[in-house]
Amino acid sequence: MIDNNKIIGTLEKILTAYGGDVKIQNVGTVIKNTDGVITASGLSRAIMGEKVIFEDGNAGTVLNLDEESVSIILLGETSSVKEGDTLKTTGKMLSIEVSEELLGRVIDPLGNPQDNKPKIKKGKNMPLEKIAAGVVDREPVSTPLKTGIKAIDSMIPIGRGQRELIIGDRQTGKTAIAIDSIINQKFNKKPVVCVYVAIGQKKSTIAQVIDRLNSEGAGSYTIVVSASASDSAALQYLAPYSGCAIAEYFLDKGRDVLIVYDDLTKHAWAYRQISLVLKRPAGREAYPGDIFYLHSKLLERSVKLNKENGGGSITALPIIETQANDISAYIPTNVISITDGQIYLQTDLFNAGIRPAINVGQSVSRVGGAAQTQTIKSVSNKLRLELAQYNSVAAFAQFGSEVDPATQKQLDRGRRLTEILKQPQYFPLTENLEVLSIYAVTSGLMDDIPVDSFHRFEKDLHSFAKKNYPKVLETLSAGDRPTEQALKQISKLIDEFKKRFQ
Amino acid sequence: MSMNKKKIDELIGASYRYLDQKKVEKIASLLSIKDLKKYINGLKLGEKENTLIISSSSPLNNQDLKKIIKLFPYKKIILEKDPSLMLGMRIVDNDIVYDFTLKNSLHRILSFVEQNYD
Numbered sequence: 001m002i003d004n005n006k007i008i009g010t011l012e013k014i015l016t017a018y019g020g021d022v023k024i025q026n027v028g029t030v031i032k033n034t035d036g037v038i039t040a041s042g043l044s045r046a047i048m049g050e051k052v053i054f055e056d057g058n059a060g061t062v063l064n065l066d067e068e069s070v071s072i073i074l075l076g077e078t079s080s081v082k083e084g085d086t087l088k089t090t091g092k093m094l095s096i097e098v099s100e101e102l103l104g105r106v107i108d109p110l111g112n113p114q115d116n117k118p119k120i121k122k123g124k125n126m127p128l129e130k131i132a133a134g135v136v137d138r139e140p141v142s143t144p145l146k147t148g149i150k151a152i153d154s155m156i157p158i159g160r161g162q163r164e165l166i167i168g169d170r171q172t173g174k175t176a177i178a179i180d181s182i183i184n185q186k187f188n189k190k191p192v193v194c195v196y197v198a199i200g201q202k203k204s205t206i207a208q209v210i211d212r213l214n215s216e217g218a219g220s221y222t223i224v225v226s227a228s229a230s231d232s233a234a235l236q237y238l239a240p241y242s243g244c245a246i247a248e249y250f251l252d253k254g255r256d257v258l259i260v261y262d263d264l265t266k267h268a269w270a271y272r273q274i275s276l277v278l279k280r281p282a283g284r285e286a287y288p289g290d291i292f293y294l295h296s297k298l299l300e301r302s303v304k305l306n307k308e309n310g311g312g313s314i315t316a317l318p319i320i321e322t323q324a325n326d327i328s329a330y331i332p333t334n335v336i337s338i339t340d341g342q343i344y345l346q347t348d349l350f351n352a353g354i355r356p357a358i359n360v361g362q363s364v365s366r367v368g369g370a371a372q373t374q375t376i377k378s379v380s381n382k383l384r385l386e387l388a389q390y391n392s393v394a395a396f397a398q399f400g401s402e403v404d405p406a407t408q409k410q411l412d413r414g415r416r417l418t419e420i421l422k423q424p425q426y427f428p429l430t431e432n433l434e435v436l437s438i439y440a441v442t443s444g445l446m447d448d449i450p451v452d453s454f455h456r457f458e459k460d461l462h463s464f465a466k467k468n469y470p471k472v473l474e475t476l477s478a479g480d481r482p483t484e485q486a487l488k489q490i491s492k493l494i495d496e497f498k499k500r501f502q
Numbered sequence: 503m504s505m506n507k508k509k510i511d512e513l514i515g516a517s518y519r520y521l522d523q524k525k526v527e528k529i530a531s532l533l534s535i536k537d538l539k540k541y542i543n544g545l546k547l548g549e550k551e552n553t554l555i556i557s558s559s560s561p562l563n564n565q566d567l568k569k570i571i572k573l574f575p576y577k578k579i580i581l582e583k584d585p586s587l588m589l590g591m592r593i594v595d596n597d598i599v600y601d602f603t604l605k606n607s608l609h610r611i612l613s614f615v616e617q618n619y620d
Contacts, residue, residue: 021600023599023600023606023610024598024599024600024601025599025601026597026598026599027594027597027598027599028597041547041597043597044597044598045597045598068547088599092566122617226555238580265539
């Protein structure tokens with residue numbers, strides 16, 4: 001039976017907190033509705049970014065303050081607002097309700113559930129626009145964020161709090177890297193909270209990503225913010241800020257967060273569309289002048305906080321889609337200059353079967369090296385050097401000319417290294433297995449294994465090591481530089497496995 | 503030749519201070535369609551700025567009205583009756599609405615409860 005006194009008591013408590021009878025409202029009238037961008041008269045006290053409410057209940061946010069009018073982007077149904085409708089300011093900036101309940105949910109940029117699951121209970125109000133943490137509140141990136149992808153963790157390491165751009169043409173595996181990184185977080189004792197922001201993508205693609213995350217067991221610690229291609233430009237524009245506001249909620253609790261912006265090219269398109277309708281002056285490629293600020297203020301919110309501020313972090317993986325490998329276009333160069341490094345994916349490599357199709361020469365991580373563990377550092381230095389040597393001599397090999405034995409050795413080693421760095425999608429590896437694979441090649445222990453059976457060899461080697469040498473793998477998980485004795489044990493492990501491998 | 507915004511603003515200002523209906527009509531006949539639209543819009547906005555609408559559920563007494571006139575000395579005051587307000591009054595001054603009604607209080611309590619009680 002419902003306890004009436006309890007309900008009345010709660011209501012009384014709420015009413016005690018309620019105050020103020022006089023309401024001063026700032027109202028306005030819609031002059032025109034241009035594809036979801038509203039021009040309204042009045043609203044003389046409106047402020048930039050303020051939330052406004054229309055008479056039909058629709059909400060909008062102020063984006064332009066002119067002498068006689070105010071421009072607002074509509075957040076709901078665009079066709080329902082007509083000329084002459086009234087609207088009022090709310091005195092509140094655009095925000096999103098965030099709580100732990102969001103984990104495992106799919107929401108739109110305003111926090112409305114999109115997954116047919118129960119209504120999300122109200123949580124903390126997090127502002128969409130927020131000034132990034134200052135220098136004093138931060139500390140250098142020092143903890144690795146493992147992606148489980150050998151090529152990235154060894155050569156382009158990402159640290160917690162870093163902003164690492166994933167850039168490449170369409171169909172080169174950009175989203176796959178981001179999804180693998182999310183899936184890999186399940187191996188952490190305390191999983192990193194992941195936020196996947198889908199901007200301007202097909203709903204079917206978003207559904208596939210969600211399905212994959214759930215089937216891989218990553219759904220429970222992931223929040224998907226979805227603004228699909230069929231949503232309004234306003235929602236697509238707001239989506240990354242919503243995702244970031246959600247990430248900041250967990251950051252405030254001292255948690256580590258990984259946020260993927262998939263992708264910022266479409267975000268720039270959405271903002272260009274809004275800006276053109278707002279009649280803001282168009283600049284290069286018709287983008288407005290503040291497109292750089294748009295992305296820099298977003299990515300600057302990625303942070304590694306110091307202990308006094310909770311020690312949490314937000315690691316950002318923004319994605320940019322290039323046209324015909326042109327990384328010198330406007331948006332790619334902007335975002336490259338904002339981020340702390342980039343993972344450059346190439347169609348040629350993808351078509352040649354090198355997956356992930358990472359162009360090692362043009363990919364870089366500017367701060368991640370400091371976050372790399374000594375274990376992986378011990379094998380990655382040699383790997384990077386040998387790959388660089390291989391790339392410098394590989395061009396000669398194309399002519400079929402005879403090369404000296406030393407060069408031939410470099411070529412052979414390079415081919416093997418390239419092969420070992422190949423990794424199927426949705427199979428992220430733990431660090432100890434990554435080290436084991438890379439060490440097996442760089443130490444020359446796999447020189448007598450045919451390249452075409454590398455994948456099978458590696459898979460079986462991992463199973464063998466897990467079953468027969470768990471202590472060796474444990475040593476490699478400690479994060480310390482492997483001792484001579486440990487290296488000997490690894491060599492022994494590989495030699496023993498080779499005898500069994502057919 | 504179309505007039506610039508400054509000149510239209512000057513005309514609108516003058517229409518309130520020195521001109522009568524005849525002169526306004528004369529100005530209107532001399533303006534191009536585009537400028538006339540701007541002029542009419544300007545007049546509408548000016549009219550809105552100079553008008554104060556007071557809505558209440560029951561007629562205001564003289565004392566209250568005098569107080570309001572004192573608060574808004576240069577405004578044209580329009581009194582409206584709106585029984586849906588229940589009690590109190592609502593004053594609309596251009597784009598600012600001062601709501602002192604029971605209807606507003608009840609609305610505010612309702613939205614407060616909705617926001618704080620799932």
